Amino acid sequence: xxxxxxxxxxxxxxxxxxxxLNCTYSNSAFQYFMWYRQYSRKGPELLMYTYSSGNKEDGxxxxxxxxSSKYISLFIRDSQPSDSATYLCAMRRGNNDMRFGAGTxxxxxx
Amino acid sequence: EAEVAQSPRYKITExxxxxxxxxDPISGHAxxxxxxxxxxxxxxxxxxxxxxxxxxxxxxxxxxxSAERLKGVDSTLKIQPAELGDSAMYLCASSVDRESQYFGPGTxxxxx
Numbered sequence: 001x002x003x004x005x006x007x008x009x010x011x012x013x014x015x016x017x018x019x020x021l022n023c024t025y026s027n028s029a030f031q032y033f034m035w036y037r038q039y040s041r042k043g044p045e046l047l048m049y050t051y052s053s054g055n056k057e058d059g060x061x062x063x064x065x066x067x068s069s070k071y072i073s074l075f076i077r078d079s080q081p082s083d084s085a086t087y088l089c090a091m092r093r094g095n096n097d098m099r100f101g102a103g104t105x106x107x108x109x110x
Numbered sequence: 111e112a113e114v115a116q117s118p119r120y121k122i123t124e125x126x127x128x129x130x131x132x133x134d135p136i137s138g139h140a141x142x143x144x145x146x147x148x149x150x151x152x153x154x155x156x157x158x159x160x161x162x163x164x165x166x167x168x169x170x171x172x173x174x175x176s177a178e179r180l181k182g183v184d185s186t187l188k189i190q191p192a193e194l195g196d197s198a199m200y201l202c203a204s205s206v207d208r209e210s211q212y213f214g215p216g217t218x219x220x221x222x
Contacts, residue, residue: 032209041215043201043203043213088153100152100153101152103150103151
């Protein structure tokens with residue numbers, strides 16, 4: 001079993017839809033949780049960073065962490081074609097040791 | 111806006127040849143990371159530097175891979191000899207704190 005599980009999709013939604021992306025993890029030692037967006041042939045770009053359980057909002061993006069269930073989510077409201085990319089969840093135990101999910105490929109159709 | 115620079119962007123080589131990738135982090139970023147990303151998977155850490163010192167190279171295949179950051183600024187990752195299974199995207203990232211890692215565009219390696 002992988003430490004971080006992420007549904008690879010692909011996920012296709014119409015413009016304006018609410019998108020839900022999810023990851024589960026097995027190691028309760030993970031403390032820091034991140035979501036990255038990766039466009040084709042580009043490096044990952046940090047979208048959201050959270051530490052504690054609960055919600056964190058930034059514009060159209062909301063990150064949710066449930067440590068008791070070992071489950072994290074990223075919600076995208078009013079999705080746009082420019083949101084089409086691969087979304088990677090990532091988590092870290094301490095100073096080092098970052099673990100990434102496999103990524104979910106999202107397409108938002110106009 | 112400052113960015114992490116990597117070169118080359120693409121590299122095609124034959125197996126058993128040597129290849130080298132270069133990374134220039136964002137100015138002032140003391141921590142530098144090299145990741146390998148196989149198509150359809152997330153990045154996996156190969157090596158992490160704090161200034162010129164290696165902090166974590168536990169996942170670096172040391173029989174064929176080497177990395178250095180001699181002056182604590184730019185860094186080189188080398189593979190010798192390259193194998194077919196090394197075909198992947200090699201990503202460099204840098205950070206000034208633990209929260210934010212900034213990635214470069216990557217070097218896509220194809221080994222024939």
